[in-house]
Amino acid sequence: MKREQTTASGWRRGVAIAGITAATLLGLLVAPSGAEEFSELLAQVDEALRTNPSRVPREALASCEARRRSAVALYRSGHDARARRRLAFCTEVLHIPARAATAEDTSSSGPTADELQARATAELEGALRLTPDLTNGLRIYRECAACHTPEGWGLENGSVPQIAGQHRTVVIKQLADIRNGNRDAVLMLPYAAAEVIGGKQSVADVAGYIDTLEISTATGKGDGRDLELGKQLFRENCARCHGESGEGNAEEFVPRIQSQHYNYLVRQFEWIRDGKRRNANPEMADQIHEFRDRETHAVLDYVSRLEPPVDMQAPEGWKNPDFANR
Ligand code: HEC
Numbered sequence: 001m002k003r004e005q006t007t008a009s010g011w012r013r014g015v016a017i018a019g020i021t022a023a024t025l026l027g028l029l030v031a032p033s034g035a036e037e038f039s040e041l042l043a044q045v046d047e048a049l050r051t052n053p054s055r056v057p058r059e060a061l062a063s064c065e066a067r068r069r070s071a072v073a074l075y076r077s078g079h080d081a082r083a084r085r086r087l088a089f090c091t092e093v094l095h096i097p098a099r100a101a102t103a104e105d106t107s108s109s110g111p112t113a114d115e116l117q118a119r120a121t122a123e124l125e126g127a128l129r130l131t132p133d134l135t136n137g138l139r140i141y142r143e144c145a146a147c148h149t150p151e152g153w154g155l156e157n158g159s160v161p162q163i164a165g166q167h168r169t170v171v172i173k174q175l176a177d178i179r180n181g182n183r184d185a186v187l188m189l190p191y192a193a194a195e196v197i198g199g200k201q202s203v204a205d206v207a208g209y210i211d212t213l214e215i216s217t218a219t220g221k222g223d224g225r226d227l228e229l230g231k232q233l234f235r236e237n238c239a240r241c242h243g244e245s246g247e248g249n250a251e252e253f254v255p256r257i258q259s260q261h262y263n264y265l266v267r268q269f270e271w272i273r274d275g276k277r278r279n280a281n282p283e284m285a286d287q288i289h290e291f292r293d294r295e296t297h298a299v300l301d302y303v304s305r306l307e308p309p310v311d312m313q314a315p316e317g318w319k320n321p322d323f324a325n326r
């Protein structure tokens, strides 16, 4: 089946838009301070660009590099604050931990992990009870479509996940986690922040809209070399939570993972296993902690090829009619 996917340049446009918004938002958060801070920040950014400690996608690195260049130019022409804002964007995109936050000041400044989790849970519980307004949901979704595509299919290279067909409960939970700092998704945050799209009613609305999208099975897959092992591992380690076909479980907030892009699955799986995804399910993390590369690739290749029931799949050539004038 051949389906249109948004091109790489569409993705880059999305990143560029996100960049402006992120820089603007961050600008509000970054208090002006000494100029020597600039060189320290620059050194941190350069190190992160070299080592990519959080394994962010190449597009994110490129987007940071561009801002680094403009930060240096701005700094040289005396625009300190603007220069530091450019670098702050990199800090976010590359997931560089704030060096200033030492053990002693974390207690007095900023919410703790437990507090962030509590805020996310409160928003989740509130949004789950609300009736979605689909017209407003579509209005919000137009922004999301810049990255997730109008159909909600994401990108085959896995930099952006398919969200079409994801359980409404899971979409709400992930949005609440991301908005409240309980899961990192820095490129997306500027679009999903409460200041930008509104409170829990907006979360309910856009999740309700996403629920109307049809699932693509023309998603990124692995190399297909180890599928027998993948199947066995899936049955033994995953099916009890994610279901026999990877359909997930709406009531338990277990994501649908069938027909998800392979590279996205790998990234999330490794982040969950290695403790980088704060909202991970601890029982899952425990279940997979001994998975090495071969097992990981085998099981996720198998998962990427699992399909939802035919009646949930987008018909050949389906395009989101709400985006008819694109
Ligand atoms: C700038 C690009 C971008 C925009 C705009 C964007 N997203 Fe995302 N979104 C992403 C990326 C990238 C991820 C995956 C993050 C990761 O790898 O951890 C993601 C992840 C998600 C997830 C989690 C999916 C999962 O399987 O756990 C949901 C839900 C989501 N986005 C919904 C939205 C909604 C709703 C909007 C609009 C309000 C939106 N996104 C706007 C890029 C974007």
Ligand code: HEC
Pocket (backbone or CB within 6 Å): 173, 233, 234, 237, 238, 239, 240, 241, 242, 252, 253, 254, 255, 256, 257, 265, 266, 268, 269, 279, 280, 281, 283, 284, 287, 288, 299, 300, 303
């Ligand atoms: C104990 C139940 C449990 C088991 C066992 C489990 N998972 Fe999960 N998994 C979850 C839950 C719950 C989440 C969502 C966590 C959250 O809220 O972010 C998740 C998230 C994921 C994600 C991220 C999905 C996304 O959309 O971002 C992937 C990929 C995944 N699991 C794959 C697997 C695979 C493969 C296995 C088996 C090797 C497995 N899981 C075993 C419960 C489980």
